[in-house]
Amino acid sequence: MYYPVLIIGGGPAGAAAGIALQKAGVQTCIVDKAQFPRQKLCGGLVTRKTKDLLNSLIDDRAENEIWQEVSAGVHTQLKLYNRFELASSVTIGVPFDTVYRKVYDNYLVRYYQEKGGTLLDGNLPVSLDVEGKKLVLKSGEELNFDYLIAADGANSWVRHQVGLSIDKRLFCLEINVSRDDFNYEGIGIYFDVIGVGYAWVFPKNDCYCIGIGSTEKPKKDTKAIFGDFLQRIGVRNLEKYPFQGAFVPGGGFLKKPYYGDNVLFAGDAAGFADPLTGEGLYWSLYSGMQAAEAVLAQPDSVVRCYAVKCRPIQKNIRSVMRTRILFHKPLYQFWLKNVGAHPNFVRYFSDHQLSQYEGEGAVSELLKKVPRRYFQHFFQRR
Numbered sequence: 001m002y003y004p005v006l007i008i009g010g011g012p013a014g015a016a017a018g019i020a021l022q023k024a025g026v027q028t029c030i031v032d033k034a035q036f037p038r039q040k041l042c043g044g045l046v047t048r049k050t051k052d053l054l055n056s057l058i059d060d061r062a063e064n065e066i067w068q069e070v071s072a073g074v075h076t077q078l079k080l081y082n083r084f085e086l087a088s089s090v091t092i093g094v095p096f097d098t099v100y101r102k103v104y105d106n107y108l109v110r111y112y113q114e115k116g117g118t119l120l121d122g123n124l125p126v127s128l129d130v131e132g133k134k135l136v137l138k139s140g141e142e143l144n145f146d147y148l149i150a151a152d153g154a155n156s157w158v159r160h161q162v163g164l165s166i167d168k169r170l171f172c173l174e175i176n177v178s179r180d181d182f183n184y185e186g187i188g189i190y191f192d193v194i195g196v197g198y199a200w201v202f203p204k205n206d207c208y209c210i211g212i213g214s215t216e217k218p219k220k221d222t223k224a225i226f227g228d229f230l231q232r233i234g235v236r237n238l239e240k241y242p243f244q245g246a247f248v249p250g251g252g253f254l255k256k257p258y259y260g261d262n263v264l265f266a267g268d269a270a271g272f273a274d275p276l277t278g279e280g281l282y283w284s285l286y287s288g289m290q291a292a293e294a295v296l297a298q299p300d301s302v303v304r305c306y307a308v309k310c311r312p313i314q315k316n317i318r319s320v321m322r323t324r325i326l327f328h329k330p331l332y333q334f335w336l337k338n339v340g341a342h343p344n345f346v347r348y349f350s351d352h353q354l355s356q357y358e359g360e361g362a363v364s365e366l367l368k369k370v371p372r373r374y375f376q377h378f379f380q381r382r
């Protein structure tokens with residue numbers, strides 16, 4: 001079989017690329033080793049900017065229609081903790097949605113198929129010949145292509161095949177706890193429970209997704225830290241919930257998000273996720289859509305065109321990495337002690353910096369925008 005564009009991985013990055021290309025009349029095929037609907041370890045927190053981007057991709061359906069199907073809850077209460085002490089609890093103006101990735105990703109691949117795309121799920125690729133433009137599946141089937149979009153996640157098989165690697169990854173542990181075993185209001189973020197990282201509680205329709213992740217290897221065993229955390233917040237019957245672990249890109253990304261002249265890396269496979277918050281759903285959709293645009297633009301070099309389109313993502317990640325210093329213990333202890341007195345600050349940060357994409361990383365945009373006078377006032381209040 002021949003497809004002008006072959007996509008490996010049917011997560012948000014691969015599906016976004018496939019949908020955009022199909023809508024423009026380019027025949028594509030998505031190969032995924034898993035059978036959809038499939039699970040993907042993820043907190044499933046969706047920011048407004050991600051919703052807007054998805055709505056722009058699925059532009060022949062009303063926003064309500066899409067989110068009625070994929071949303072697992074809408075949340076307006078945000079709580080920040082300094083260890084287990086509540087530092088701030090605010091009602092945010094721009095709500096967050098939560099999704100079950102099984103439902104969300106399945107929605108995207110089904111929509112892709114509706115647009116005429118071919119989904120070969122439950123199919124493991126076993127060999128890739130980039131120059132010969134050929135992929136062989138475990139089933140023995142051969143697929144030929146002009147361009148390959150590698151959207152096969154944080155442990156990308158394609159990246160390994162072509163000898164590219166990414167450092168700096170965030171290791172996360174997660175469980176989904178039934179409402180019978182835990183009770184919680186709003187979205188909770190806990191600092192100072194694990195190195196430079198945080199723990200989260202994201203409510204969904206019938207469960208709570210609780211997880212922990214750090215940009216640095218913690219001094220203590222992550223499992224032990226997570227177990228202690230779950231006990232401290234009052235999760236019952238812990239033995240029912242085996243911990244699951246996965247990586248998310250933590251600041252390491254491909255400087256050249258391509259290989260040769262016909263392989264483009266998108267989403268986690270390229271290392272495109274926010275290294276502080278771990279938010280990856282936004283950049284995966286964005287980079288998938290940019291990969292499609294690069295192919296559609298028919299420039300002299302598709303890969304170089306794509307590299308240019310990825311610069312805003314890379315700039316954003318670099319800028320977030322520069323502000324990571326603020327998340328080292330003495331500094332965040334300092335601002336967490338103060339945020340309680342300034343709910344507007346947290347609200348502003350959430351509504352403007354996390355929910356809208358305005359160029360550079362959330363913290364550095366905030367530092368640029370909030371006038372010095374405000375900071376002086378902020379620090380003088382206590």
Ligand SMILES: Cc1cc2nc3c(=O)[nH]c(=O)nc-3n(C[C@H](O)[C@H](O)[C@H](O)COP(=O)(O)OP(=O)(O)OC[C@H]3O[C@@H](n4cnc5c(N)ncnc54)[C@H](O)[C@@H]3O)c2cc1C
Pocket residue numbers: 008009010011012013014031032033034040041042043044045046123124125151152153154156157158172173174211246247248266267268269273278279280281282284
């Ligand atoms: C614990 C955890 C919590 C997270 N929470 C959030 C959150 O709350 N909000 C947020 O925005 N982001 C979150 N993220 C990040 C987010 O999950 C990822 O950034 C996002 O899934 C990336 O999408 P993707 O399409 O690039 O890759 P993926 O979603 O990983 O999709 C990759 C696809 O490729 C397939 N695949 C893998 N290998 C192969 C292979 N060899 N051959 C064929 N197919 C293959 C997989 O089956 C999968 O379908 C979290 C991540 C983790 C680990």
